[in-house]
Amino acid sequence: MEDYIVEMRHITKRFPGIVANDDVSIGIRRGEVYALLGENGAGKSTLMSMLFGMYEPDRGEILIDGKKVVFHSSNDATAHNIGMVHQHFKLVDNYTIAENIVLGSEPMTKMFGFLPSVDMKKANREIAELSKTYGLEVNPTDRIEDVPVSVRQRVEILKMLYRKADIMIFDEPTAVLTPQEIEFLLQIIDGLRKAGKTIILITHKIEEIKKIADRCAILYRGRLVDVLDVRTTSVQDMANMMVGRAVDFNPHKSEPDYRGTVLKVDHMTVKNENHFEVVKDVSFEVRSGEIFAIAGVSGNGQTEIADAITGMLKIDSGTVTLGGRDITHLTIRERAVEGVSYIPEDRHGTGVVMDFTLRDNLALRQYYRDPFSRHGILNFDKFQSYSETLIDRYDIRSGQGPKTIIRSMSGGNQQKAIIGREIEEHSKLIIFVQPTRGLDIGAIEKVHRQILDERDRGAAILLISLELDEVMELADTIGVIYNGQLLKIAPASTMTSHDVGRYMMGVKEA
Amino acid sequence: MTKVFTDGLSFAIPLLIMAVGAIYSEKSGVTNLAIEGFQGFGAFIGALIAVLLMPVLGNGSQAVIYIAMLAAAVGGGLYACIHALLCINFKANQVISGVVVNILGLALTTFFTSAANTAINGTASNKFVLGVSTRFTVPGLSRIPWVGGLFQNMYPFEIIIIVLVVFFWYLMYRTRFGMHLRACGENPQALDTAGGKVELTRWIAVIISGALSGIGGICFAYSILSQYSPSIYMGYGYLAIAAMIFGNWNIGTTALVCLIFGFAKSGGQQLCIAAGLPSNYSDLFLMLPYILTMLLLIFFSKKNHPPKAAGEAWDKGRR
Amino acid sequence: MNTKKKGRWLANLLNSEKYSSFTVSVLAIILTLITASVLLLLMGKNPLVAFRSFLQGCGFLPKANYGGGSGMLSDLTDFLNYLAPMLLAALAFIVGFKAGLFNIGIAGQMLLSGFVATIVIGYNKNLPAGVAKPLVLIIGIVVGGLAGALIGFLKYKFNIHEVVSTIMVNYIISYLTGFFINNKFVDMLTRTSRVCAPAARLTLTNIQIGGVNCKIPFGILIAIIMAIVVQFIFDRTAFGFELKAVGQNKNCAKYIGVSVGKSLVASMAFSGILAGLAGVTYYLGYTNTIIPKTLVGMGYDSIAVALLGNSSPVGSIFAAIVVTVFQQGANYMSSAVGVAKEIASLITGILLLYASCGGYMKGLARGVIQKDLDREAEAKRAASHKEDAGQGKEGER
Structure with a gap:
């Protein structure tokens, strides 16, 4: 048996209508950078949300330091020194940086010696120190709404450090950063590894994994495909495994032909x-x-x-x-x-319009003009035939065809419907x-x-x-x-x- | 002039405690148009307890008033559970829920007021006659020219409410609970991942909102005619909501707006009397607070920043 | 096993696209009747007798005895006379609601249009009925429409929440009309406004049919026609399509080029028109006079009708009948059973409460069905897992 700091065994999690994780087992070693690679919807975030206590697995078990744990909330995970930076930051915009960091584990003091109150002075001081220690520069009294994305991310990292996290989960941390900011972030992650932290990196960008990760688990449609040693695997192999087939990295792009x-x-x-x-x-x-x-x-x-x-x-x-x-x-x-x-x-x-049918959503650019409506009266036969044409032409998949409520469709198919509708205008x-x-x-x-x-x-x-x-x-x-x-x-x-x-x-x- | 201040304050202060209730609910992320219903139902319970206790404690007893306030708070808080259940657990549309709670509240109190009167003294009256609250004048301060009226003929409940407002200001802006509550209304996900309890916090906030509205309601009942009837609340709950909107969901500014409302109302009445108009004309002056509200809304609504997450049900599964 | 199946049967009905709105409404009515029965039992009354007397009061069932000149038909026409403004008011709420607006100022809009029609036409003794009645309707439409449009304009231009503004306007209208009635148009005996000329009234009274006194309310015709018109507008016209888009997603409506501001004003004006029609059929039909400074409870009852009818215009005809039975039958029930007639509003309130939980009931049903589906899928998956167990092991390593 290896000395795993985190072990997830036979994890299965389903949401209404889909299986997000299907019997996934992984083990993470102390002090490594462990990457989870997979497409959107492969189940990476769900798996880590369970490790962070946001969901409970339907089946399977989680072990921290070899001991079985059950997390009912992120509080429980925090108590086991697990922290997470979510893809969409979980910050309160009109709170200061310090308020955001201490939220949920506020330092307390006594007002007039008897009324319990949150000690923001102490919080500001502690956070200034913490940010100096790890080279994550922030001004504790700035409001979140006034600072750029890269600073917000630092706040999220400081949140974990403030809670003394040893296991840190990063969910797609580079998605919104510039190349320079990405490099800075990767340095920070490397620094954290050197400070003895264990890092889990969720990403679909293989280059980053190549740069920073030690090992890499590949998920495909909720199932674990393989766990690889990053140094000995090629980028192309990882990509193929992630998508479940061979990937063409560069779409064929013809030379531009500019007109007016x-x-x-x-x-x-x-x-x-x-x-x-x-x-x-x-x-x-x-x-x-x-x-x-x-x-x-x-x-x-x-x-x-x-x-x-x-x-x-x-x-x-x-x-x-x-x-x-x-x-x-x-x-x-x-x-x-x-x-x-x-x-x-x-x-x-x-x-x-989420509660309109696919048919009506496809007609949103046309409904008011002939032949979709005449004298203000809608012609639903035209609505129907038009939607059938677009569904066919743009390969829009849905449960019940034109009459499907668009809310119930997948994001990809919703986007296909929008793109189809807009392209069809031949603008x-x-x-x-x-x-x-x-x-x-x-x-x-x-x-x-x-x-x-x-x-x-x-x-x-x-x-x-x-x-x-x-x-x-x-x-x-x-x-x-x-x-x-x-x-x-x-x-x-x-x-x-x-x-x-x-x-x-x-x-x-x- | 002193009457303007005295009456204005006795209207503004119950209004303020209801507005503070509304702020609590909305800051926690639950849109609350149900203040009118909370106030009516809370006051009904308070008045019922008062009517039941008066024979026991003696007609002039002032203790009844304080017990009634407590009962109104409990009643309002309990009734608020309907709104909390619908909005937080059933994820119903919060505006609909508010309107439903108001309509149901009016129906419940109307029916049970006459039912209770029938049971107590055999007549199906639509009101509870309450005892008269004593008033007091603050020595010294009341002699200050112009604003002295503020300190004359005060109701004891005004002091209690002011203390409560200060306490609830402290609770919202200085304590851990308050910090969680405000986070709930801006970004519940942030609180959830930080280990806070979103649904519990919202439940408490809505119950506080109901309790404070109930207190406001019973105080109105005492100050208006020393009697309770389901029909005495002429949209005061909505006035409190309007005050909250101008006050930009901030307790301090809201207090100021409530004072303006109070003085507009009492000023109108005194103006009518001073002008020597027949009592029929008082209807025109009674419109003043509502017209003022509309005008203020026209000038200030656009700049408002309501809590970001207010009105949205929170779903743990959604990210 | 049996109970599980039963649960699923109900869940299927609640979740089915075709029947769900109907099932939810029926369920709300059943729950309300149960709640009301419990209440009546607690008060020592027989609920069945009470419910029967509601129906008797509305002319659906014969009463034990009738006063001179009246009969079942008089009760039924009285019922229709009250149903007309109720349905129109519910349509008013629906029109706003579809566009995402909560017009809870219907009572005020009704009062204002009823008041204007009363003093302009109702007190004009010289107009023949053929001129007066259409003019009353036109005034209802114009005044109600303007009052509604104002609310829409305030919402669009100044971002004023319509729930707050309609309530404020309600009280302003109430005091303003109250002031004028008390000072100029009051009947010193009844303390209400003087009655209108019969020529202006939209309900014909004292009509003898089959030996009993009946009323003929034109309002009910108008109301049913309007229900069909509203249904048509939302189902079949580009205007209705736009209003629905605005109601469900303002951003998207704007994005596809709908003028959101105009739509808000238009839908509130339309809502106001219907409220105005409700006002004139109420104040110059059902009653013939206005009690000063009093907003009718119908403004709120209509919300119950609209939600119970799942905001479908034609569906609300049935919902309006249900609510009106309680409201209109309450007087007779009160005298027959001895329960305060205010219980009608209480029952309406409870109905409203259950109707507003409709979304939750549907959600529960969907959850039950989804769970079943998941269980089936799980079973299938487990079976297939067994088949390729050999491969599975290799994958795990």
Whole structure:
């Protein structure tokens, strides 16, 4: 028997309708960096959520230091010195950094000598010390809503350290970071390993595993495929095992064939509802047959650019021209008719009406015009035939075809429905925002193929993505946004991902 | 002028304790339009206990009032469990739940007031006649020109409520429970992963909300006519909610707004009397708090920051 | 085993797409009747007798004896006379609700339109019935529509929660109309507003049918027509489609180019129109006078109707009948059984409570079914595991 700090034996966990983990057994050695590799939906996060006490396994057992444990809540896991940084940070936006870190294990004092109260002074002091010790610089009294993503991640790590965690779980920690920030994070993780911590890294990025991990477990559709020694396994082998088949790393991308300018954004400034300038004096052009990608760290104004072009947000100054026509003051619908399609970032919140049927959701761009409605009366025969066509053409899978309530469909199929609906408009301009977020590799490949096909058809594509890999893979031209400004616009072939990363952090011309 | 202050304060303070109740619920992430129902039901229990105790303790006994306040708090807290159950466990739409609780509360109190009266003294009256609360004047402070009225003819319950408000301010902003409660309303996931108990915290918050509304309700009953009837609450619960909205879910500012409401109401009445208008015209002045509320809403609603997670049921399984 | 099967049968009914709304409503009614029975038993009354007398009071069952000139048919037409505004008010709530708005100011909108119609047309003695009655309806539509639109506008323009604003406006309307009635239009004897001219009234009274005094409420026709119109609008028109989209996801509605602000105002105006019609059929139909400073309970009862009818316009016809039986039958029940008539509102409140748990009941049903499905899947999986046990071992290593 090996000396495992964590052992999970024969873990099975099901959620309504799916088996998230199917008889998975893993053992993690003290002081190693152990990676969990798998596509979205392979069950990595679920497995670790059980180790962190957020769910209880339906079957199987968990051993810490060789002793069997049962976790009913994350409190129990914390008591066993387990900590977790979730993919979506669990932070209270209007609390200070220190308040967020101590939440749940607050230092107490007595007000006027008798009233119990939270001792924030002590908390601030302790956290300042802690952040110095581990090189994780933060200002304890800053509010979370005022600090960037990379600092928020540091707060999450400090949260674990404050709770004296020895086993640290990182769920997709690099998804939203720049290459430079990723390198910094990997250094931190290495430092933690040297300090004797055991690290579990959930990721679908094989390069990171190659760089930092000692061993790697591969999950596929809820089952454990294999556990590998990272040093002796090739990247290609890991990728194939993760997807369950051979992966084509580079989609075939033809040489661009630019025709005339379609979209012209000229000195555009956009303010948010608090009258704060989120897009500052931005100018760029997208040509027919071109994929123009905007790269940037989350929250730098990229979604607002998309919203302003489509009319969801008001443009404060500057102009937007589409195919030579000034559309700055047109309504959302007028712009859509003029030739703007939009795949929004928030699929559930914006892209579909969750409790409408698939049929009705596919008709959202058409319902008001002939032949979908005449004199304001809807023609459901047309709704039906149109949805059948799209379902077929875009391979949208659902339980009951057109009458399926879209809420009950998988994320990938919901996205297929949105993309299909928007592409079918044959617009001059198609805006994709985070088109592959949360999709598995197979679906990602398909979406990338569709984007390239639309480009080759002659559409102008504006791609906004937080995934730098995606930008590097698809873009013909890259614009890098930082703090609401486009710092750099250049042909994709002239920039490496490190160059882009540097601009993403606000470094101007070197 | 002193009457404006005296009456205004005796209206503003019960309103404030209800608004604090509303703040507790909403800050914990449970939208609460049910204050009106909590107040009515809590006051009903308080008044019922008072009516039952008065023959025992003697008609003039002031102790009855304090026992009634306690009973109203218990009654309001218990009734609030319906809202908590619907919103937290059944994950019903919180706005619907609030409206349902209000309508049910009115129906319950109307029916049982007459049923209780029939049982107690044989007549199906729709009100409980309560004892008269003594009043007191703070020596010294009451002589201050202009604002002296604030300290004249005060009800003892006003002091109790002020103490309660201070305590609940401390509970929300200085204690571990308060810190968890506010986190619940902003990002329940954060609290859950940090080891806090989201559902329990919300349950306690909603029950506090009911208890405080019940206290507000019984105090209104004592201060308005020294009697309780299900129909004396002219949308006061909703006024408290409006006060909370202008107060931006902050206890301090909400207190200020409640004072403005109170003085608008008493000022209107005194204006009507001072102008020598016939009593018929009092209806016009009674509209003032509601009109003022609408105006304030028009000017201030857009800038508000309600708790982020308010209105959403929390599902542990969802990430 | 038997109970498990039974549970699943109910669960299937609750979960089925076709029947679920109907089943949930029926379940809510059954639970309400049980609760009310317990209450009545505690008060020492026979619930069956009480329920029968509710129905007798509404003319569905014959009473033991009738006063001079009245009969079952008079009770039934009285019932319809009350049903009309109830149904219209419920439709008003539904229209707002579908677009995501809670119009709980229906009572106020009813009062305002009823008041304006009363003083403008009802007190005009010279108009012939053929002119007065349509004018009353038009006033109801215009005044109610404007009052509703105001709420929608405040919501869209200033982000004012409609539940708060409608309540505030309710009291403003109540005091304002109360002031005018008390000062200008009061009948000194009854302390209510003076009665309207019969020509303006939407209900014909003292009609002899089969030897008994009956009423003929035009309101019920209007109400049923409106139910069908509302159903058609939401089922078949682009306007209704847009309102539903706004109600379920404002962001998405905006994204596909619907003007969300206009839709909010339009749906509240539409809701107000229906409330206005409810107002004129109530104040110039069911009653013929206005009690000053009093908002009718129907404003809230209509919410119970709408939720019980699962916010389906045609479904609400049946829900309205159920609620109206309790409200309208309460007087007779009270005299026959000796329970305060306020129990009608209590029963409506309980009905409302159970109806609002509909989503939870459906969720429970779905859970039961899903568990069964999972159990089956588990069994299948276990069987297949046994088959490829050899391979499984290798995979584990």
